[in-house]
Structure formats: C-alpha cells, structure tokens
Amino acid sequence: MAPKRITRANPAATTTTTSVTNAQLKAMIDQGVTDALAARDADRNTNGDDSHNSGTGVRRTERVARECTYPDFMKCQPLNFKGTEGVVELIQWFEKMETVFSISNCSVENQIKFSTCTLLAGALTWWNSHVRTVGHDVAYAMTWTDLKKKMTDKYCPRGEIKKLEAELWNLKVKGTDVIGYNQRFQELALLCVRMFPEESDKIERYVGGLPDMIHGSVVASKPKTMQEAIEIATELMDKKIRTFAERHSKNKRKQDDNQQQQQNKRRNTGHANTAGSGKKKPYGGSKPLCLKCNYHRDGKCAPKCHKCN
Known part of the structure; x- marks a missing residue:
C-alpha cells in the first residue's frame, strides 16, 4: 500500500490563472466601447447635447431655441x-x-x-x-x-399717398432738428415705397434734405445704407450743436466781462464826480468878505486882467 501524501494548504499563496485569448479580449473591448456610446447617447437625449466642454471638466449644455407660441x-x-x-x-x-x-x-x-x-x-x-x-x-x-x-x-388712399409723397419729396431739416427729420422721413418712406426702387435712391433723397452745414460731409462719407446715413448725419449735427453752444457760451462770457468793466468804469467815474462836487466848507475866520471877488481878505482885492480875468 502506497503511503499517503500530506499537503498543507496555504490560501495566501494560492493563485488562480485564467487564460484569455486575443479574440475574447477584442470582443470585451468592443462591448465596452458600445456600452459607453450608448450611455452617452442616453445622457444626451435626457440632458441635451453635452459635446461642448469648457476644458475644466464642466460640461456646457447647448440651448435649443424654443418655438414662439x-x-x-x-x-x-x-x-x-x-x-x-x-x-x-x-x-x-x-x-x-x-x-x-x-x-x-x-x-x-x-x-x-x-x-x-x-x-x-x-x-x-x-x-x-x-x-x-x-x-x-x-x-x-x-x-x-x-x-x-x-x-x-x-x-x-391713393390721394393721401400722393400728398405724403409730395411731403417726402420736399422734406428738409428745420434748423438743426435732424432727429425730427429722421423720424418723419422714415415714417413717410414706409408708405411711399414706390419712390425708392433702390436703397441708393432713398439715401440720395435723405441726404438732399440735410442742411448745408453737414450736407457736404455726409456726401463725402458715402453711406451705403440708410441707417449709416442717419447715424453720420446725427453725429455731425450733434458736433455742430456742441460747437455752437461752446461759441455762444464764450461770447456770452466776453459780453458779461465787457458789461462788468463798463459798470465798474461808470461806478469809478461817479465816485470821482461825487468827490469833486462836494460842498465848500464855510469860512471860519475873522476877515471880512470882499463883495467883488467873494473871498475873505483884508483890504482891496488885486486888479485883474480884462482879457484873461
């Protein structure tokens, strides 16, 4: 009878090895990729497109415009x-x-x-x-x-449109009120569409109603659209108005300074006249008054030249 072999079990030292073929490994990888793509699509359908990433790990959701109700x-x-x-x-x-x-x-x-x-x-x-x-x-x-x-x-009505067309054709800036001109021109242009087959026709009519002080500058700017022409004209008129205001203020200060100087001059002249026209003090001495020369003196007054007194 053969002797029994006693083997001591050592769980800590026991290892289990499972062999995986290349085909199985490839199948596992393909399945993992498929599951990941499916999970991404499901999350996108639930929370929106998360394909945009800020670079910090925070996903950025792209908003889809909702239809207007x-x-x-x-x-x-x-x-x-x-x-x-x-x-x-x-x-x-x-x-x-x-x-x-x-x-x-x-x-x-x-x-x-x-x-x-x-x-x-x-x-x-x-x-x-x-x-x-x-x-x-x-x-x-x-x-x-x-x-x-x-x-x-x-x-x-057609008759009303003709009146509006005539008004638009003769419309001009009143004084420096370009803002009012812009508003009325746009109102009339909306109704008188047959007057302007092209945008350039509308721009030409608009520029034609501007005052001489800014007309040349707007023409030189060669605006391509009505909005551009309006912005250029408005900006130029604002500059002109500011220049007028500054010039008027400067002239007003000069005028005020001149008036003040004249008032000071008249005041000084008045003081001098007042000081020079003071009443003569009464004589307090004991000499008699000469009736001939009207001075107080002793004896007769000196003779005078009959030519120069």
Whole structure:
C-alpha cells in the first residue's frame, strides 16, 4: 500500500490563472466601447447635447431655441389696430409688430396668424372678409411684406399717398432738428415705397434734405445704407450743436466781462464826480468878505486882467 501524501494548504499563496485569448479580449473591448456610446447617447437625449466642454471638466449644455407660441408673442405687448387711427398709427403698428417679431423669435409661418390677431373693429372685419374671399390657407400663407402692402392700399388712399409723397419729396431739416427729420422721413418712406426702387435712391433723397452745414460731409462719407446715413448725419449735427453752444457760451462770457468793466468804469467815474462836487466848507475866520471877488481878505482885492480875468 502506497503511503499517503500530506499537503498543507496555504490560501495566501494560492493563485488562480485564467487564460484569455486575443479574440475574447477584442470582443470585451468592443462591448465596452458600445456600452459607453450608448450611455452617452442616453445622457444626451435626457440632458441635451453635452459635446461642448469648457476644458475644466464642466460640461456646457447647448440651448435649443424654443418655438414662439401665441402667449409668448402677446407677452411682448404688440399694438392693436382698428383701422381708424390714420396713417401715422398704421406706420407705428408696422414698426411695433416687426419689433415683436424679432423679440419673440416668431417664425415666418406664424407672423400673419399672430399679427392679424391684434386687429380690432373695422380692421378685423376687413381681414375676416379677405379670409372668406381667398380662403384660410391662402390668406395666412401671404408674407408680412404682402400684408403691409395690402393694409397700406386699404387704409392709405391713393390721394393721401400722393400728398405724403409730395411731403417726402420736399422734406428738409428745420434748423438743426435732424432727429425730427429722421423720424418723419422714415415714417413717410414706409408708405411711399414706390419712390425708392433702390436703397441708393432713398439715401440720395435723405441726404438732399440735410442742411448745408453737414450736407457736404455726409456726401463725402458715402453711406451705403440708410441707417449709416442717419447715424453720420446725427453725429455731425450733434458736433455742430456742441460747437455752437461752446461759441455762444464764450461770447456770452466776453459780453458779461465787457458789461462788468463798463459798470465798474461808470461806478469809478461817479465816485470821482461825487468827490469833486462836494460842498465848500464855510469860512471860519475873522476877515471880512470882499463883495467883488467873494473871498475873505483884508483890504482891496488885486486888479485883474480884462482879457484873461
């Protein structure tokens, strides 16, 4: 019988070795990459795109612009239009509506739908009649430019437009009021669109109404847009006004100084006259008064030359 072999177990020294083939290792790596990509996509769908990183380990989320809704549009407080306010109010409605479009990020598809909701009274009746005539889809498919032209034709009669065109053609700066000229010119230009087929035509008419003191400088600047022309003209007029004010202030100081000098001169002259015209002190002596020369003396007064006294 063979003797039994006794083996002492040493758990601390026991190691287990698992062999992994290259194919298994590659499969494990591919699976890890797939899981990581899936986790990233799931996190992106939940929290937004995190592809932007600030470099400090803090992820930066890219904001996606939310579509403008009708409540968002109305929060910007657009103006109402009834159709009875006149040309100026129609222009203001146009300008305010375009500002609201920009602030609320209103999409082009919703501009007509949202803007016509601000029409009231006769203007609303007119719009509803148009919708019934051409159909809902056609009416709300028009552009903002088309709506402005349609409303201008409706609420600005041809005769009124001709008067406005004549006013615009002869419009000039009154004194140094370039700000008032700018406002009126832009109001009229919105309605008299047929006068200016090109932007350059509008700029030429605008510059033609400027005063001589800044006209040449604006022309030399060669503005490319109306906004640029307005900014140049306004800045030049502000400089002129400041120069006039400084010159007037300087002349006023000189005038005040001259008046003060004249007042001081008259005052000094008055003091001298007062001092020279004082009353003569009464004689306090005992000599008799000579009736001939009107002096107090003893004896007769000396004879005088009859030529020079």
